[in-house]
Amino acid sequence: MDKPKKNGEKLIIVGAGESAEIAYEYFTYDSPYEIKAFAVEKEHLKESKLYGLPVVPFEEVQLLYPVEKYKAFVAIAQTKLNRLRTRLYYETKNKGYQFVSYISSKAFIWRNVTIGENCFIFEHNVLQHQVNIGNNVVLWSGNHVGHRSIIKDNCFISSHVVIAGGSEIGESCFIGINSTINGAVKISKDCFISSGALVNKNTKKGKMYIGNPAKASKIDSYRYFNIEDDTEKSKNEIYTDNNIEIPIEI
Numbered sequence: 001m002d003k004p005k006k007n008g009e010k011l012i013i014v015g016a017g018e019s020a021e022i023a024y025e026y027f028t029y030d031s032p033y034e035i036k037a038f039a040v041e042k043e044h045l046k047e048s049k050l051y052g053l054p055v056v057p058f059e060e061v062q063l064l065y066p067v068e069k070y071k072a073f074v075a076i077a078q079t080k081l082n083r084l085r086t087r088l089y090y091e092t093k094n095k096g097y098q099f100v101s102y103i104s105s106k107a108f109i110w111r112n113v114t115i116g117e118n119c120f121i122f123e124h125n126v127l128q129h130q131v132n133i134g135n136n137v138v139l140w141s142g143n144h145v146g147h148r149s150i151i152k153d154n155c156f157i158s159s160h161v162v163i164a165g166g167s168e169i170g171e172s173c174f175i176g177i178n179s180t181i182n183g184a185v186k187i188s189k190d191c192f193i194s195s196g197a198l199v200n201k202n203t204k205k206g207k208m209y210i211g212n213p214a215k216a217s218k219i220d221s222y223r224y225f226n227i228e229d230d231t232e233k234s235k236n237e238i239y240t241d242n243n244i245e246i247p248i249e250i
C-alpha cells in the first residue's frame with residue numbers, strides 16, 4: 001500500500017502502545033495527516049523513538065509541538081471501561097489541541113452521518129442513514145450501525161457488533177465482539193456488553209450484560225473495573241488539566 005498524498009497537516013499521537021502503533025499505521029497509509037511525534041505520560045515513557053519519530057513527555061508536549069501548528073489524536077486502549085483514554089482525551093483538549101478523526105477509506109459512511117472528534121473508524125464499518133457518533137469513539141472493524149442510531153462520547157465498539165436501527169449507546173460503554181443490540185434499544189452509560197451477547201431490552205446504568213438474551217451480572221461495571229460513577233460530576237471536575245508550570249527552556 002502506497003502512502004496517500006498528504007495535506008500538510010501535522011499530527012501528534014498521544015500514546016505509544018499497540019493502539020498508537022495501529023493509529024500510526026492507519027494514519028500514515030490511509031489519511032492525509034502526517035504524524036510527527038508520540039506523547040506519553042512521563043511515568044510510562046520507556047523509549048525515546050518509535051517508527052523513527054520522537055516519543056516525548058505528554059506533560060510537555062504543547063511546548064515542543066504547539067497547538068497552533070499540530071493537531072492531536074489520542075490512541076489509547078479501552079482500559080478501565082474507557083476511563084484512561086477519556087482522561088487523556090480531555091487532558092489533551094485542555095492543552096488546547098484540536099483533534100482529528102480517522103475514518104477508513106474502506107468504511108461505508110452514508111452521506112448524512114455525523115462523526116465527532118478523536119474517533120477511529122476501522123475498515124468495513126457500515127454507518128447508515130442519520131447515524132450520529134459522538135467524540136472519542138472507537139469502532140473497531142466490521143460493525144453495522146443501523147439507521148438513526150446514536151453512539152455517545154467515549155464508547156468502544158469492538159468488532160462485528162450489530163446495532164440495529166434507532167438504538168442508543170450511552171457514554172463510555174464497551175460493546176463486546178459479535179454482540180447484537182436489537183432495534184431501538186437504549187444502552188445506558190457505563191455498560192459493559194460481553195462478547196456474543198444479545199441485548200433485547202434497555203439496560204441500566206453501569207451494569208454488565210452477558211448471554212443470550214443478555215442478563216445483568218451480579219457485579220456491576222464500576223466494581224468490576226474498579227472505577228467511579230462520574231455521572232454527577234462535570235467533565236472539567238474529573239479531567240482537569242495538570243496545569244503544571246514547565247520551564248520554557250526544555
Ligand SMILES: CC(=O)SCCNC(=O)CCNC(=O)[C@H](O)C(C)(C)COP(=O)(O)OP(=O)(O)OC[C@H]1O[C@@H](n2cnc3c(N)ncnc32)[C@H](O)[C@@H]1OP(=O)(O)O
Binds near residue numbers: 193
Ligand atoms: C478489538 C478488540 O479486540 S477489543 C476486545 C474485544 N473483546 C471482547 O469483546 C471480550 C469481552 N469479554 C467478555 O465478554 C468476557 O467474557 C467477560 C468480561 C464477560 C467475562 O470474563 P471473565 O470475568 O474472565 O469471566 P470468565 O471467563 O471467568 O467466565 C465466568 C463465567 O461466565 C461465562 N461467560 C464468560 N464470558 C461469557 C460470554 N461472553 N457469554 C456467555 N457466557 C460467558 C463463563 O462461561 C463462566 O461461566 P461458568 O462460571 O458457568 O463457568
